Amino acid sequence: MRVRLLTAASIFLIFIQAMAGANIDSAYNAKKQLVGFNLDEKGLNNEERQALHFLYAYAPLCDVTDYSQDFYIANVRQTLLTREQMPWGKTIPSGIFMHFVLPLRVNNEPLDSARLVFYKQLKDRVKGLSMKDAILEVNHWCHEHVTYQPSDSRTSSPLQSVKTATGRCGEESTLTVAALRAVGIPARQVYTPRWAHTDDNHAWVEAWADGKWWFMGACEPEAVLNLGWFNAPASRALLMHTRVFGDYDGPEETVLKTSNYTEVNLVGNYAETAKIQFTIVDTQGKPVPNARVEFKIYNYAEFYTAVTKWADAAGRVSLTAGKGDMLVWASRDGQYGWTKATFGKDTALTVKIARHTALPRSIDIVPPPEHPVLPDVPAALTARNKQRLEQEDAMRNAYTATFITPDKAQAYPEEQRPYLVKSRGNHQVILDFLNKYSGQQERALKLLSTLTDKDLRDVTMQVLDDNMTARSNQLSPRVEAEPLRPFKHFFEQKFAAEATRYKANPQLLVEWIKKNIRLNPDTKALRYAQSATGVYNYRIADERSRDIFFVDVARSLGIDARKDAVTGKVQYRNSGSNSWIDVKWDKTGQAKATPQGTLVLDYTPIPLHDDLSYYIHFTISKMTGGRMVLQNYDENNCTWASTFKNGAQLDTGTYVLVTGSRMASGTVLATVREFKIEAGHTTTVPLTMRQATGDQVAVIGNFDSESRFNRVDSKSCTIASTPVSLLSCTGRGYYVLGIVGMGQEPSNHALRDIAKVEIGRPVVLLLEDEAAVRKFNASDFNLPAEGITYGVDPDHKILNALKSELKLASDQMPVFVIADTFNRIVYYRQGYTINMGEELRTILGKLK
Template sequence: MKTIRVVFILLFCLVISANGFVSLDIVKSAGDNNNEVSKLIATANKIGYTRWVEFLLSSMPNADLVNLKADDFISYLEALDKNLKRVPWRDRINDNLFYYYILPHRVSQEPLENFTSLYADTLFSLIKNTKNMREAALKINSWAFTQMEYKPTSRWDQSAVVTINRGFGRCEEMAILTIKALRTVCIPARMVYTPWWPFTNSNHAWVEVWADGRWYALGGAELADLDNAWFSVPSKRAAIIKSIVYGRMKDGAEPIYKRDKDFTVINSTPNYTEITELFVGVRKNNQPVESTSVSINVYNYSSLRPVGLKKTDKDGFVKFIVGKTDLFVYGFKDSLWGYKVWRSSEKLQDTVIVNISKREFPDTSFWLYTRRIKKMKSKNSTYKPNRDSLKLLQHQHFCTINIVDSTLIETLTEKDKKLVRIFYNAKAKGKSFIKFYRKLSNNEKEIFIDYFNSLPPKDIVSSDTTGLLKELKAVDRSHKLIKEGIPDSVVKENLLSDRILFEHFAYWRYFIQQRYLSLKKRNIRETVDTVFLEVKNNIGENKEKGYFGPEKNPEDVCRTKTGTKVERYILIVGILRSIGIPAKIKWDYNGFLYWNSGWKEKSFDKKTEKEKEVYLSLKFDSDGRDITKKQRYYYDYGITRFGEYPDMLDVPIDTTDGRRIISLDDKPAYCITGWRNGYGDTYLRIKKVKASLDTTDVLIETGIPEKIRPGDLLVREYKGFDAKDYRIKDNELKTGNVLIIVFDTETEASKSTLTKARKTINNFPGKVFFFGFTENKQNAESFLKKIGISYSKVFIVSKEIYRTRWRMRNLPSIIYLKDGKCIFWVEGLFLHLSRLIEDFS
């Protein structure tokens, strides 16, 4: 023990002497990877990267510290240094731009990777002859377009390399790839996002790039000019827009929303829209209340979603810089709460007072109105990409990574279907997986199939064959240790899978099994108690993770001997799975569940297990019609608790027999539903619900509110639709139900809106006319086919026709006619289109 202590002291002294700054906390956070951290520091000091490494380590997330390899980091720094010395704009990059917007090795919560050293030369070759940073940024963005397309994925971030290998990603992953590519050629870039849109469901993330002395908005991997992306209009309607920066920044020209020791959040709202400085005062018995949690919230996905959260100062006030949209302002401290609906106005400054007290949250309903955007002038862009050429390159990339045709599945046996599905989801990794699979024994092949079929597709393409055989053998051992009689679905999802929550994915099972197999006892209850105490007594708890980096996986937590509360639960679940007990994280992340003739719960916050569950059964009524079978959690309704802020619960739901029976605890909760009009204004209904031992239905009123103002469903006055050029007769538009859809094949707004509503559009009880703004009919048909929309005929429309003749401003533009009368006309990103169609059809 004395020898170990001496070695550690010497190691720490080595780290300190290398640069004079690294704290003991950083070394401790690396756990048993501290030798790699020390090697990185020593090497950086030797070759002249000391300041760079100082900056990166000072804000590095624990998941990176425990997984970094010194040689990989040095190669990253060398590649960046090489490009910095050869780009023509190097003299225009000051220290602030370099350290905060070029040097950081990560953008968000994506896994650790070495993108820059892999692509430094490739990307430099694209921009070496460009005239300026602006032209270079567009070149890089075009390259990113050829590597991927937009497609929704699981909620945890994938790396830039995985996005390339997979060929698609959601908006944040598009931004991660583009930003890393821009930084690789030393163009300052950062991710910008709006946490939740106020006018439709969902949110969005994009890129800001520095050129010509200011920040420009850029749709990552989208073919549009700077400051001319599809979200230009939506961003003007946002409640708040934020930029995330690696490290703790000092005050500068931009307003700081939040400053942490490891990251900084900039309030970028003034870059996109008119703002109001909103001062919120909190009072109790007419006296100011310090340290009250104040959240500003918008309606999104069936709940009130916080887009800002701060604590009041000694005078009971807090300030937010927000856009011109209504907000639900909520204050909470020590079980006291209060709220106020803030109505936006043209004021540059406004004040709202929230009175807090201890009382029940009442059943209530109210409108939240969103900002209307007047006609915007089109920007004249000189950016004219060769779309056909870039799409051809994109197609060639997709052909390269898609080594398996998914249509083959229809002709195969069940076993072969599973195998083909694995290789299809592996994308660019498929060839190495096939080669690995062929060398396995028959028993190992069965384990391979079962293991990879238990993983989400994103984890399959993130996997590698290095260490895989060892992991498969550990999975097999876990399976052999399980008790008989456990349902196959429970085993697949909660024992075979190495995915537990949103943690850094890696092969952790062999390591954990070797370390903790001895904890297995005679029965499940005794084993769980032993594992629980082992983690509780030997793994320290960190209060919070910070913004950057993923959560740690079981091996990471074990190696660092610390973790957040959730990460400690992840370790417990990992140990239990490795020794043959199905387990998962509880729906509220405040405990874990394990299988013992049914799911049992355990938590650090509880001394005894909860033996009985209580239930909540909901029945939904819309204007006298029972619509319960149609209601989807998250999309149509949600269960929310009002604590420090409104928090939507991720609850388990039984939809057997068309009912909506929710497993909950006995604490009060609230069912929230919302109805949006044509502008995205929301009529909220909040009703208190309480779970009980029986399943008596609680009636929830939904549907169209009585007080709809004239014009709420029409973005502008409907004066008819002139489609004679397309041989569509007036009578066709004036008889029965008619849906007119005008879309842009190149924008995420059109793609997302129509993708979300494809089932409703395909089942529409009437005629549907499609008009595509694109270069040729084939593009329009391919667009609709790819997102799964059936069509009989598609027309091509020019910007001149849809803007001048049809008076449409933003695409998609959707008009619903019933016997010639316009029922609704909506435009732009509108992710609740299916609900609106169903309400009126």
């Protein structure tokens, strides 16, 4: 039964008061009034009631609208039972337990019953261990079940990751935190929103034992704690955070408090730091209170907002960060200003905001220096850990061997094979679905074609049935990166009386939503996607969930609708029309198509860069309300030549083009250029990439350090049958990769040159095939016995990847590159050049 609902303004005031007073009961009561729910607390003891109130008090909307009270009670009771049964349970302070054991949510994953499942599997495994040893043991268990594989931005739940046996770092860390909490060990996910010295980001885990936080790579167990492949890059990070569920008042620096979480700064645990005080002023020099201040790290060719803070009444805000450069962007009421901040050099900076502020044409961004701290690890422990990892790999591989491989897929119709292979541990669901609708294969396959690879790995039969048997031919259940849940039959029934009118005029559905769905007035609250049915049942949403709700309802009624992937705009098409209409939530009346103009980027190709890639070399952001909003083009298909050379359509407005040339040192030579798009006109903008000067070594390409080859024993010339990755042989950092042709003079000269010098970094030498291996003898070239790994490039996959990336025009050997395990190429040479060994050593010397 629902309780009486308050107005948005009064609810928001209660939230603010609850946060200020750090009062769980106040926050809980405010959440009840905001969402409109009543819990049946009969049968709960006082401890269970307090835990349940805490979870609901700080829950994002989706956790209230989409999960039952029984789900929470089962997890609360299991958590309290675990505290009683685990030997460390009563040694954990109540505040640490409440914030780092009790919460079910780690990040933005869908909630599941992992706590109940993992406890049964882990309780005996950690029996009798100390907390530190139990942390290591849990991580070994995680490695048995999941290994790293990159994927899209949607985060799988812990049980979904186990089912598919893979996960990106955010999913591995979510799994590991969930597993540690399942046995009562406090744990939190730590993430650097973006690396400062290279593109990409990373997430790992901190666990609490004996009064102290320790870190480790999730699903990447080392022999000891406080050790991972990321020790060195973490020492170069600008920012590292964790989101703590609830109103947390710990010893760490608080970055932000919201109605759901407290964000704390952990960069000081890994890197040398410094603090800067910022003052935000207007054109008259007066403080601007409550200005939005975004701290931006250059990464993926954009200035990415890594953390957001709000200025106090005096216009002041401060931040502690690693000792490098950031762009600091302040805005309020459509006005904005910026400054470059160098942590470790600057101590106080002023940012002036105005209606229009000139942007820099060129800006150099320097990351923090590297100062890793590495624990001492006895060799015996390292050897034992390596042996365990191999055993765990074998256990996981035995499970994945039950998946449908390309060879096994030959037993099924050709059109089904890609879906069965991609579905991994979820293949039985996909197979059952295809068999269930064997008489409607065209529709069934069309539905599967709308799903991402990750969707295929965790979609349920309920979701597939719902979309397959719905009346609508809008088959896709996906709007953006939200969890998939059934909704089409639900909305067919709920909007049966209005379906014909809404389909004839989709704007009527927009107006219904404006009238009936309340928006959460707390704009700083988490915006994790609610289910569309949850939005309908509780009649409340944030902007993101409202947008998804509109598209889901529209598609259920047979209306063309989408959330544009590039701009994030919600759009629909009138029946029989090819024009997309933007939904204007803040305007009344019939919506119209947004006027557009054409953007042409003028670029002159140079060697190695005959084309430029979006996110690697450049990005475009739209100025909206004084902020830069990235245009999210498809990273796999968007380049200068494919999209902007001959002109791309953009909405009218002001935009910012950012380009960046990354140096091997991590420094970026960036350019920033502002331009306007006018309706019906073509705007031509220069696309320029700044070049390295002096002793700078530029990043010239990308190459996957996980590429695999077959090792060769240089003494016996035997070839291993199991492929290994480059990364596993080189360790982290820079390495030299050479592909040589045996019996060819250029390759012979190059090998002799390399033998004359001490390269100082790992070297991998790959031969063409088995015949070349039989010809090879390392002693013929006086190659050193240590520091070189020999192998065979199967099917020339590595050579072909280098040829494609570096635009190599022939098969001339040798090919040498210097690359690193962040997938960056900083040097290449095809064919022999005099003193090649010395050239390699010189380049590597500059990289130090």
